[in-house]
Amino acid sequence: MRQLRTFYIRTYGCQMNELDSEVITGMLERRGLIEVDDELQADLLIFNTCSVRDLAERKVLGKLGQLHRARPDRPVIGITGCMASVKKEKLLEKFPFLDFVLGTNDIHLLSEVVTQVLQGQRVAQTAETFSHELEYDLAKRKDSIKASVSIIRGCNKHCTYCIVPYSRGKEVSRPPKEIIDECKRLVDGGYKEITLLGQNVNSYGKDADWNIHFHDLLGEIDKVVGHCRVRFLTSHPVDITENLMMAIRDLDSVCECVHFPLQAGSNRILQKMHRMYTKEEYREKVHLLKMHVPDIALGTDIIVGFPSETEEEFLETLTAMEEFAYSFGFIFAYSPRKGTPASRWVDDVPKEVKEERLHTLLSLLDQLSQKEASHLMGSTCEVLVESMSAKNEKMVKGRTRTWKQVVFKGDSSLIGTLQNVRIVGSSNQTLMGHMFHDPPL
Ligand code: 5AD
Numbered sequence: 088m089r090q091l092r093t094f095y096i097r098t099y100g101c102q103m104n105e106l107d108s109e110v111i112t113g114m115l116e117r118r119g120l121i122e123v124d125d126e127l128q129a130d131l132l133i134f135n136t137c138s139v140r141d142l143a144e145r146k147v148l149g150k151l152g153q154l155h156r157a158r159p160d161r162p163v164i165g166i167t168g169c170m171a172s173v174k175k176e177k178l179l180e181k182f183p184f185l186d187f188v189l190g191t192n193d194i195h196l197l198s199e200v201v202t203q204v205l206q207g208q209r210v211a212q213t214a215e216t217f218s219h220e221l222e223y224d225l226a227k228r229k230d231s232i233k234a235s236v237s238i239i240r241g242c243n244k245h246c247t248y249c250i251v252p253y254s255r256g257k258e259v260s261r262p263p264k265e266i267i268d269e270c271k272r273l274v275d276g277g278y279k280e281i282t283l284l285g286q287n288v289n290s291y292g293k294d295a296d297w298n299i300h301f302h303d304l305l306g307e308i309d310k311v312v313g314h315c316r317v318r319f320l321t322s323h324p325v326d327i328t329e330n331l332m333m334a335i336r337d338l339d340s341v342c343e344c345v346h347f348p349l350q351a352g353s354n355r356i357l358q359k360m361h362r363m364y365t366k367e368e369y370r371e372k373v374h375l376l377k378m379h380v381p382d383i384a385l386g387t388d389i390i391v392g393f394p395s396e397t398e399e400e401f402l403e404t405l406t407a408m409e410e411f412a413y414s415f416g417f418i419f420a421y422s423p424r425k426g427t428p429a430s431r432w433v434d435d436v437p438k439e440v441k442e443e444r445l446h447t448l449l450s451l452l453d454q455l456s457q458k459e460a461s462h463l464m465g466s467t468c469e470v471l472v473e474s475m476s477a478k479n480e481k482m483v484k485g486r487t488r489t490w491k492q493v494v495f496k497g498d499s500s501l502i503g504t505l506q507n508v509r510i511v512g513s514s515n516q517t518l519m520g521h522m523f524h525d526p527p528l
Protein backbone atom coordinates (compact mmCIF):
# COMPACT_ATOMS: atom_id res chain seq x y z
CA MET A 88 0.00 0.00 0.00
CA ARG A 89 1.17 3.56 -0.81
CA GLN A 90 2.52 5.57 2.12
CA LEU A 91 1.36 9.09 2.87
CA ARG A 92 3.77 11.27 4.83
CA THR A 93 2.54 14.82 4.38
CA PHE A 94 -0.72 16.70 3.82
CA TYR A 95 -1.83 20.15 2.75
CA ILE A 96 -5.23 21.58 3.64
CA ARG A 97 -6.87 24.66 2.20
CA THR A 98 -10.03 26.11 3.71
CA TYR A 99 -12.71 28.15 1.97
CA GLY A 100 -15.70 29.87 3.56
CA CYS A 101 -16.90 30.43 7.08
CA GLN A 102 -15.54 29.97 10.61
CA MET A 103 -17.37 26.66 10.83
CA ASN A 104 -15.20 25.39 7.98
CA GLU A 105 -12.08 26.78 9.66
CA LEU A 106 -12.96 24.78 12.75
CA ASP A 107 -13.66 21.63 10.71
CA SER A 108 -10.24 22.06 9.08
CA GLU A 109 -8.62 22.24 12.51
CA VAL A 110 -10.32 18.96 13.40
CA ILE A 111 -9.25 17.38 10.08
CA THR A 112 -5.67 18.50 10.76
CA GLY A 113 -5.78 16.88 14.19
CA MET A 114 -7.18 13.65 12.72
CA LEU A 115 -4.44 13.44 10.10
CA GLU A 116 -1.70 14.23 12.61
CA ARG A 117 -3.04 11.44 14.83
CA ARG A 118 -2.57 9.19 11.81
CA GLY A 119 1.09 10.26 11.70
CA LEU A 120 0.91 12.70 8.77
CA ILE A 121 2.76 16.00 8.85
CA GLU A 122 1.12 19.23 7.69
CA VAL A 123 3.01 21.19 5.00
CA ASP A 124 2.09 24.51 3.46
CA ASP A 125 3.15 23.68 -0.08
CA GLU A 126 0.46 22.22 -2.31
CA LEU A 127 3.13 21.15 -4.79
CA GLN A 128 4.87 18.90 -2.25
CA ALA A 129 2.17 17.26 -0.13
CA ASP A 130 1.23 13.57 -0.57
CA LEU A 131 -2.39 14.31 0.38
CA LEU A 132 -4.29 17.46 -0.60
CA ILE A 133 -7.58 18.41 1.03
CA PHE A 134 -9.83 21.25 -0.05
CA ASN A 135 -12.41 22.04 2.63
CA THR A 136 -14.97 23.87 0.56
CA CYS A 137 -17.85 26.34 0.73
CA SER A 138 -20.98 26.49 -1.41
CA VAL A 139 -22.65 29.62 -0.10
CA ARG A 140 -21.78 31.69 -3.16
CA ASP A 141 -20.83 30.81 -6.69
CA LEU A 142 -17.42 32.48 -6.43
CA ALA A 143 -16.32 30.16 -3.61
CA GLU A 144 -17.15 27.13 -5.77
CA ARG A 145 -15.46 28.51 -8.85
CA LYS A 146 -12.24 29.09 -6.90
CA VAL A 147 -12.11 25.41 -5.92
CA LEU A 148 -12.91 24.13 -9.40
CA GLY A 149 -10.18 26.38 -10.86
CA LYS A 150 -7.71 25.18 -8.24
CA LEU A 151 -8.41 21.52 -9.01
CA GLY A 152 -7.78 21.98 -12.73
CA GLN A 153 -4.59 23.89 -12.05
CA LEU A 154 -3.26 21.29 -9.62
CA HIS A 155 -3.99 18.42 -11.94
CA ARG A 156 -1.57 20.00 -14.42
CA ALA A 157 0.99 20.98 -11.77
CA ARG A 158 1.11 17.56 -10.08
CA PRO A 159 1.74 14.82 -12.66
CA ASP A 160 2.96 12.68 -9.70
CA ARG A 161 -0.70 12.20 -8.70
CA PRO A 162 -1.05 13.00 -4.99
CA VAL A 163 -4.19 11.86 -3.17
CA ILE A 164 -6.78 14.65 -3.57
CA GLY A 165 -9.98 15.00 -1.55
CA ILE A 166 -12.78 17.52 -1.38
CA THR A 167 -14.50 17.98 1.97
CA GLY A 168 -17.12 20.44 3.20
CA CYS A 169 -20.22 22.03 1.72
CA MET A 170 -19.39 21.61 -1.97
CA ALA A 171 -18.77 17.92 -1.32
CA SER A 172 -22.17 17.63 0.42
CA VAL A 173 -23.97 19.37 -2.42
CA LYS A 174 -22.27 17.96 -5.51
CA LYS A 175 -21.54 14.49 -4.08
CA GLU A 176 -20.24 11.80 -6.48
CA LYS A 177 -20.77 14.15 -9.43
CA LEU A 178 -17.42 15.64 -8.44
CA LEU A 179 -15.74 12.24 -8.89
CA GLU A 180 -17.34 11.94 -12.35
CA LYS A 181 -16.20 15.42 -13.33
CA PHE A 182 -12.64 15.11 -12.02
CA PRO A 183 -11.17 11.65 -12.79
CA PHE A 184 -8.08 12.47 -10.71
CA LEU A 185 -10.13 13.24 -7.57
CA ASP A 186 -9.88 10.44 -4.98
CA PHE A 187 -12.55 11.27 -2.44
CA VAL A 188 -15.51 13.48 -1.63
CA LEU A 189 -16.47 13.81 2.03
CA GLY A 190 -19.45 15.95 3.10
CA THR A 191 -19.57 18.25 6.13
CA ASN A 192 -21.45 15.58 8.08
CA ASP A 193 -18.93 12.80 7.32
CA ILE A 194 -15.63 14.33 8.34
CA HIS A 195 -15.30 11.84 11.21
CA LEU A 196 -14.85 9.13 8.53
CA LEU A 197 -11.78 10.79 7.02
CA SER A 198 -9.17 8.34 8.22
CA GLU A 199 -11.14 5.27 7.02
CA VAL A 200 -11.76 6.97 3.68
CA VAL A 201 -8.05 7.73 3.22
CA THR A 202 -7.32 4.04 3.89
CA GLN A 203 -9.90 2.98 1.28
CA VAL A 204 -8.30 5.38 -1.22
CA LEU A 205 -4.87 3.89 -0.54
CA GLN A 206 -6.40 0.49 -1.29
CA GLY A 207 -7.37 1.78 -4.72
CA GLN A 208 -10.96 2.92 -4.22
CA ARG A 209 -12.55 6.26 -5.07
CA VAL A 210 -14.98 7.25 -2.33
CA ALA A 211 -17.96 9.62 -1.94
CA GLN A 212 -19.56 9.86 1.55
CA THR A 213 -22.22 12.52 2.00
CA ALA A 214 -24.69 11.97 4.86
CA GLU A 215 -27.62 14.38 5.12
CA THR A 216 -27.50 14.86 8.87
CA PHE A 217 -24.67 15.30 11.32
CA SER A 218 -23.97 12.51 13.79
CA HIS A 219 -22.17 13.18 17.03
CA GLU A 220 -19.06 11.25 16.11
CA LEU A 221 -16.75 14.12 15.26
CA GLU A 222 -13.93 14.36 17.80
CA TYR A 223 -13.70 18.11 18.27
CA ASP A 224 -11.07 17.74 20.95
CA LEU A 225 -8.61 16.65 18.24
CA ALA A 226 -8.75 20.16 16.72
CA LYS A 227 -5.26 21.45 16.04
CA ARG A 228 -5.84 25.12 16.86
CA LYS A 229 -4.21 27.70 14.59
CA ASP A 230 -4.51 30.47 17.14
CA SER A 231 -3.36 30.31 20.76
CA ILE A 232 -5.60 33.13 22.02
CA LYS A 233 -8.94 32.72 20.29
CA ALA A 234 -10.76 29.43 19.64
CA SER A 235 -14.09 28.44 18.12
CA VAL A 236 -16.42 25.87 19.64
CA SER A 237 -19.22 24.32 17.61
CA ILE A 238 -22.53 24.21 19.51
CA ILE A 239 -25.07 23.42 16.77
CA ARG A 240 -24.67 22.31 13.16
CA GLY A 241 -27.12 22.61 10.27
CA CYS A 242 -30.07 24.92 9.78
CA ASN A 243 -33.85 24.42 9.71
CA LYS A 244 -34.72 27.88 8.45
CA HIS A 245 -34.79 27.46 4.67
CA CYS A 246 -34.20 31.02 3.52
CA THR A 247 -34.96 30.79 -0.18
CA TYR A 248 -31.47 31.82 -1.38
CA CYS A 249 -29.43 29.65 0.97
CA ILE A 250 -27.73 26.35 0.28
CA VAL A 251 -26.82 25.67 3.93
CA PRO A 252 -29.90 23.59 4.82
CA TYR A 253 -28.96 21.31 1.89
CA SER A 254 -25.21 21.25 2.50
CA ARG A 255 -25.19 20.98 6.28
CA GLY A 256 -28.59 19.41 6.81
CA LYS A 257 -30.99 19.89 9.68
CA GLU A 258 -30.11 21.32 13.07
CA VAL A 259 -28.23 19.04 15.44
CA SER A 260 -27.23 20.53 18.80
CA ARG A 261 -24.13 19.34 20.56
CA PRO A 262 -24.66 17.98 24.08
CA PRO A 263 -24.13 20.77 26.66
CA LYS A 264 -21.64 18.80 28.75
CA GLU A 265 -19.36 18.35 25.74
CA ILE A 266 -19.48 22.07 25.01
CA ILE A 267 -18.87 23.13 28.59
CA ASP A 268 -16.01 20.64 28.98
CA GLU A 269 -14.42 21.90 25.77
CA CYS A 270 -14.72 25.53 26.92
CA LYS A 271 -13.14 24.61 30.23
CA ARG A 272 -10.26 22.80 28.52
CA LEU A 273 -9.66 25.82 26.29
CA VAL A 274 -9.56 28.19 29.26
CA ASP A 275 -7.19 25.82 31.11
CA GLY A 276 -5.08 25.82 27.95
CA GLY A 277 -4.74 29.61 28.17
CA TYR A 278 -7.32 30.72 25.57
CA LYS A 279 -8.70 34.20 26.15
CA GLU A 280 -11.67 34.27 23.80
CA ILE A 281 -14.13 31.60 22.73
CA THR A 282 -16.57 31.98 19.84
CA LEU A 283 -19.55 29.65 19.94
CA LEU A 284 -20.50 28.65 16.43
CA GLY A 285 -23.71 27.64 14.72
CA GLN A 286 -25.66 28.67 11.63
CA ASN A 287 -28.30 29.78 14.08
CA VAL A 288 -27.06 29.56 17.66
CA ASN A 289 -30.43 30.73 18.97
CA SER A 290 -31.97 27.42 17.93
CA TYR A 291 -29.63 25.64 20.32
CA GLY A 292 -31.31 22.74 22.12
CA LYS A 293 -34.60 22.85 20.18
CA ASP A 294 -33.83 19.53 18.47
CA ALA A 295 -33.06 17.76 21.76
CA ASP A 296 -34.85 17.02 25.03
CA TRP A 297 -32.23 18.51 27.37
CA ASN A 298 -34.46 21.49 28.12
CA ILE A 299 -31.46 23.81 27.78
CA HIS A 300 -31.89 26.92 25.65
CA PHE A 301 -29.09 29.02 24.24
CA HIS A 302 -29.23 31.56 27.09
CA ASP A 303 -29.03 28.69 29.63
CA LEU A 304 -25.99 27.34 27.83
CA LEU A 305 -24.34 30.77 27.98
CA GLY A 306 -25.04 30.85 31.71
CA GLU A 307 -23.38 27.45 32.22
CA ILE A 308 -20.39 28.45 30.08
CA ASP A 309 -20.01 31.72 31.99
CA LYS A 310 -19.56 29.72 35.20
CA VAL A 311 -16.46 27.91 33.89
CA VAL A 312 -14.63 30.45 31.74
CA GLY A 313 -13.47 33.01 34.31
CA HIS A 314 -12.12 36.09 32.52
CA CYS A 315 -12.17 34.47 29.08
CA ARG A 316 -14.43 36.33 26.64
CA VAL A 317 -17.34 34.56 24.97
CA ARG A 318 -18.84 35.48 21.60
CA PHE A 319 -21.37 33.72 19.41
CA LEU A 320 -22.29 33.53 15.73
CA THR A 321 -24.89 33.71 14.09
CA SER A 322 -28.29 34.81 15.42
CA HIS A 323 -31.47 34.60 13.35
CA PRO A 324 -33.59 37.66 14.24
CA VAL A 325 -36.71 35.53 14.68
CA ASP A 326 -35.15 33.39 17.38
CA ILE A 327 -33.37 36.00 19.48
CA THR A 328 -35.19 36.07 22.81
CA GLU A 329 -35.41 38.55 25.65
CA ASN A 330 -33.78 35.91 27.85
CA LEU A 331 -30.77 35.97 25.55
CA MET A 332 -30.65 39.77 25.68
CA MET A 333 -30.64 39.60 29.48
CA ALA A 334 -27.91 36.96 29.40
CA ILE A 335 -25.73 39.31 27.32
CA ARG A 336 -26.43 42.03 29.87
CA ASP A 337 -25.82 39.93 32.97
CA LEU A 338 -23.02 37.51 32.11
CA ASP A 339 -19.57 39.07 32.46
CA SER A 340 -17.89 36.78 29.94
CA VAL A 341 -20.39 37.41 27.14
CA CYS A 342 -19.32 40.24 24.82
CA GLU A 343 -21.77 43.02 23.97
CA CYS A 344 -21.84 42.19 20.30
CA VAL A 345 -24.47 40.42 18.19
CA HIS A 346 -24.27 39.32 14.58
CA PHE A 347 -27.89 39.84 13.65
CA PRO A 348 -28.30 39.59 9.86
CA LEU A 349 -31.03 41.77 8.36
CA GLN A 350 -30.38 40.55 4.76
CA ALA A 351 -32.70 43.18 3.22
CA GLY A 352 -34.62 46.29 4.23
CA SER A 353 -37.74 45.78 2.12
CA ASN A 354 -40.61 43.72 3.51
CA ARG A 355 -41.45 42.34 0.06
CA ILE A 356 -37.89 41.08 -0.39
CA LEU A 357 -37.72 39.76 3.18
CA GLN A 358 -40.86 37.79 2.51
CA LYS A 359 -39.49 36.41 -0.77
CA MET A 360 -36.34 35.46 1.13
CA HIS A 361 -38.53 33.64 3.68
CA ARG A 362 -36.81 35.44 6.52
CA MET A 363 -40.01 35.26 8.61
CA TYR A 364 -39.80 38.83 9.98
CA THR A 365 -40.69 42.29 8.73
CA LYS A 366 -38.43 45.30 9.07
CA GLU A 367 -40.76 46.56 11.83
CA GLU A 368 -40.43 43.30 13.79
CA TYR A 369 -36.67 43.45 13.36
CA ARG A 370 -36.70 47.05 14.60
CA GLU A 371 -38.62 45.99 17.72
CA LYS A 372 -36.00 43.35 18.52
CA VAL A 373 -33.23 45.93 18.05
CA HIS A 374 -35.00 48.36 20.38
CA LEU A 375 -35.48 45.68 23.01
CA LEU A 376 -31.84 44.64 22.68
CA LYS A 377 -30.65 48.22 23.03
CA MET A 378 -32.92 48.71 26.02
CA HIS A 379 -31.37 45.75 27.81
CA VAL A 380 -27.80 46.28 26.57
CA PRO A 381 -27.35 49.97 25.66
CA ASP A 382 -23.73 49.54 24.52
CA ILE A 383 -24.47 46.57 22.26
CA ALA A 384 -22.67 46.45 18.88
CA LEU A 385 -24.80 45.14 16.05
CA GLY A 386 -23.51 43.40 12.96
CA THR A 387 -25.34 42.36 9.84
CA ASP A 388 -25.26 40.39 6.60
CA ILE A 389 -26.93 41.95 3.57
CA ILE A 390 -27.67 40.49 0.16
CA VAL A 391 -28.00 42.96 -2.71
CA GLY A 392 -29.59 42.15 -6.05
CA PHE A 393 -31.97 39.44 -4.85
CA PRO A 394 -34.28 38.46 -7.76
CA SER A 395 -36.64 41.32 -8.64
CA GLU A 396 -35.11 43.78 -6.11
CA THR A 397 -35.95 47.29 -7.36
CA GLU A 398 -33.90 50.44 -6.82
CA GLU A 399 -36.49 51.65 -4.25
CA GLU A 400 -36.26 48.36 -2.38
CA PHE A 401 -32.47 48.60 -2.40
CA LEU A 402 -32.78 52.11 -0.97
CA GLU A 403 -34.90 50.69 1.84
CA THR A 404 -31.95 48.45 2.73
CA LEU A 405 -29.66 51.46 2.69
CA THR A 406 -31.98 53.44 4.98
CA ALA A 407 -32.37 50.48 7.32
CA MET A 408 -28.61 50.10 7.60
CA GLU A 409 -28.31 53.76 8.53
CA GLU A 410 -31.12 53.45 11.05
CA PHE A 411 -29.64 50.37 12.76
CA ALA A 412 -26.17 51.98 12.73
CA TYR A 413 -24.37 48.70 12.29
CA SER A 414 -20.95 48.40 13.79
CA PHE A 415 -19.86 45.81 11.22
CA GLY A 416 -21.43 44.14 8.23
CA PHE A 417 -20.86 41.70 5.40
CA ILE A 418 -22.40 42.63 2.08
CA PHE A 419 -22.94 40.04 -0.66
CA ALA A 420 -24.14 40.18 -4.24
CA TYR A 421 -26.86 37.57 -4.71
CA SER A 422 -25.74 34.45 -6.53
CA PRO A 423 -28.25 31.70 -7.36
CA ARG A 424 -27.54 28.34 -5.72
CA LYS A 425 -28.84 25.33 -7.59
CA GLY A 426 -31.53 23.46 -5.66
CA THR A 427 -32.69 26.47 -3.61
CA PRO A 428 -36.19 27.95 -4.22
CA ALA A 429 -34.75 31.32 -5.32
CA SER A 430 -32.68 29.64 -8.04
CA ARG A 431 -35.94 28.95 -9.88
CA TRP A 432 -36.62 32.71 -10.15
CA VAL A 433 -35.02 34.84 -12.81
CA ASP A 434 -31.75 36.33 -11.60
CA ASP A 435 -32.80 39.61 -13.17
CA VAL A 436 -30.69 42.25 -11.40
CA PRO A 437 -27.77 42.88 -13.76
CA LYS A 438 -24.28 42.15 -12.46
CA GLU A 439 -23.24 45.81 -12.76
CA VAL A 440 -26.25 46.92 -10.70
CA LYS A 441 -25.42 44.34 -8.01
CA GLU A 442 -21.83 45.62 -7.97
CA GLU A 443 -22.96 49.21 -7.70
CA ARG A 444 -25.36 48.42 -4.84
CA LEU A 445 -22.65 46.45 -3.10
CA HIS A 446 -20.21 49.34 -3.30
CA THR A 447 -22.81 51.82 -2.08
CA LEU A 448 -23.42 49.71 1.02
CA LEU A 449 -19.72 49.16 1.63
CA SER A 450 -19.13 52.90 1.63
CA LEU A 451 -22.08 53.36 3.96
CA LEU A 452 -20.45 50.85 6.33
CA ASP A 453 -17.27 52.95 6.22
CA GLN A 454 -19.24 56.07 7.08
CA LEU A 455 -20.98 54.28 9.94
CA SER A 456 -17.59 53.14 11.25
CA GLN A 457 -16.22 56.66 11.11
CA LYS A 458 -19.24 57.95 12.98
CA GLU A 459 -18.84 55.26 15.61
CA ALA A 460 -15.12 56.05 15.88
CA SER A 461 -15.82 59.73 16.47
CA HIS A 462 -18.23 58.79 19.29
CA LEU A 463 -15.57 56.57 20.82
CA MET A 464 -12.88 59.25 20.70
CA GLY A 465 -11.45 59.86 24.17
CA SER A 466 -13.23 56.87 25.71
CA THR A 467 -11.50 53.86 27.25
CA CYS A 468 -12.04 50.34 25.87
CA GLU A 469 -10.99 46.93 27.06
CA VAL A 470 -8.85 45.37 24.31
CA LEU A 471 -7.74 41.77 24.06
CA VAL A 472 -4.31 41.98 22.41
CA GLU A 473 -4.17 39.38 19.63
CA SER A 474 -0.95 39.99 17.69
CA MET A 475 1.67 42.46 16.55
CA SER A 476 0.40 44.89 13.94
CA ALA A 477 1.30 43.71 10.44
CA LYS A 478 2.12 47.28 9.41
CA ASN A 479 4.22 48.53 12.32
CA GLU A 480 6.54 46.41 14.45
CA LYS A 481 6.19 48.75 17.45
CA MET A 482 2.41 48.38 17.54
CA VAL A 483 0.07 45.63 18.67
CA LYS A 484 -3.50 45.01 17.61
CA GLY A 485 -6.53 43.55 19.26
CA ARG A 486 -10.29 43.87 19.56
CA THR A 487 -12.71 45.53 21.93
CA ARG A 488 -15.61 43.54 23.39
CA THR A 489 -17.69 45.09 20.62
CA TRP A 490 -15.32 43.62 17.96
CA LYS A 491 -13.70 46.91 16.96
CA GLN A 492 -10.09 46.52 15.92
CA VAL A 493 -7.69 48.73 17.90
CA VAL A 494 -4.00 49.35 17.20
CA PHE A 495 -1.68 50.84 19.83
CA LYS A 496 1.95 51.03 20.84
CA GLY A 497 3.22 47.91 22.60
CA ASP A 498 5.39 44.83 22.34
CA SER A 499 4.82 41.10 22.04
CA SER A 500 4.68 40.64 25.83
CA LEU A 501 1.16 42.13 25.66
CA ILE A 502 -0.19 39.45 23.33
CA GLY A 503 -2.95 37.52 25.07
CA THR A 504 -3.52 40.17 27.75
CA LEU A 505 -6.49 42.47 28.32
CA GLN A 506 -5.57 46.15 28.32
CA ASN A 507 -7.42 49.38 28.92
CA VAL A 508 -6.86 51.52 25.88
CA ARG A 509 -7.88 55.13 25.34
CA ILE A 510 -9.12 55.77 21.81
CA VAL A 511 -7.29 58.68 20.21
CA GLY A 512 -7.92 58.32 16.50
CA SER A 513 -9.09 56.09 13.69
CA SER A 514 -8.24 55.09 10.18
CA ASN A 515 -10.68 53.15 7.97
CA GLN A 516 -12.22 50.43 10.15
CA THR A 517 -9.39 50.53 12.72
CA LEU A 518 -9.23 52.56 15.91
CA MET A 519 -5.92 53.95 17.17
CA GLY A 520 -5.30 53.95 20.91
CA HIS A 521 -2.98 54.65 23.84
CA MET A 522 -2.51 52.08 26.54
CA PHE A 523 -3.30 52.77 30.15
CA HIS A 524 -0.90 50.96 32.35
CA ASP A 525 -3.25 49.16 34.72
CA PRO A 526 -4.82 46.15 32.99
CA PRO A 527 -8.52 45.56 33.68
CA LEU A 528 -9.33 42.98 36.36
N1 5AD B 1 -26.06 34.71 -2.53
C1 5AD B 1 -25.45 35.71 -1.86
N2 5AD B 1 -25.25 35.71 -0.53
C2 5AD B 1 -25.70 34.63 0.15
N3 5AD B 1 -25.66 34.34 1.47
C3 5AD B 1 -26.20 33.13 1.64
N4 5AD B 1 -26.63 32.63 0.46
C4 5AD B 1 -26.32 33.56 -0.49
C5 5AD B 1 -26.51 33.62 -1.89
N5 5AD B 1 -27.12 32.65 -2.55
C6 5AD B 1 -25.11 35.24 2.49
C7 5AD B 1 -26.16 35.60 3.54
C8 5AD B 1 -25.70 34.83 4.74
C9 5AD B 1 -24.20 34.82 4.53
C10 5AD B 1 -23.47 33.77 5.30
O1 5AD B 1 -24.05 34.60 3.16
O2 5AD B 1 -26.11 36.99 3.78
O3 5AD B 1 -26.07 35.43 5.97
Ligand code: SF4
Pocket residue numbers: 242243244245246249250251252286287323
Ligand atom coordinates in the same frame (compact mmCIF):
# COMPACT_ATOMS: atom_id res chain seq x y z
FE1 SF4 C 1 -28.94 30.07 5.41
FE2 SF4 C 1 -31.07 31.34 6.41
FE3 SF4 C 1 -30.08 29.15 7.66
FE4 SF4 C 1 -28.70 31.46 7.69
S1 SF4 C 1 -30.73 31.12 8.61
S2 SF4 C 1 -27.88 29.39 7.26
S3 SF4 C 1 -29.15 32.32 5.69
S4 SF4 C 1 -31.02 29.19 5.64
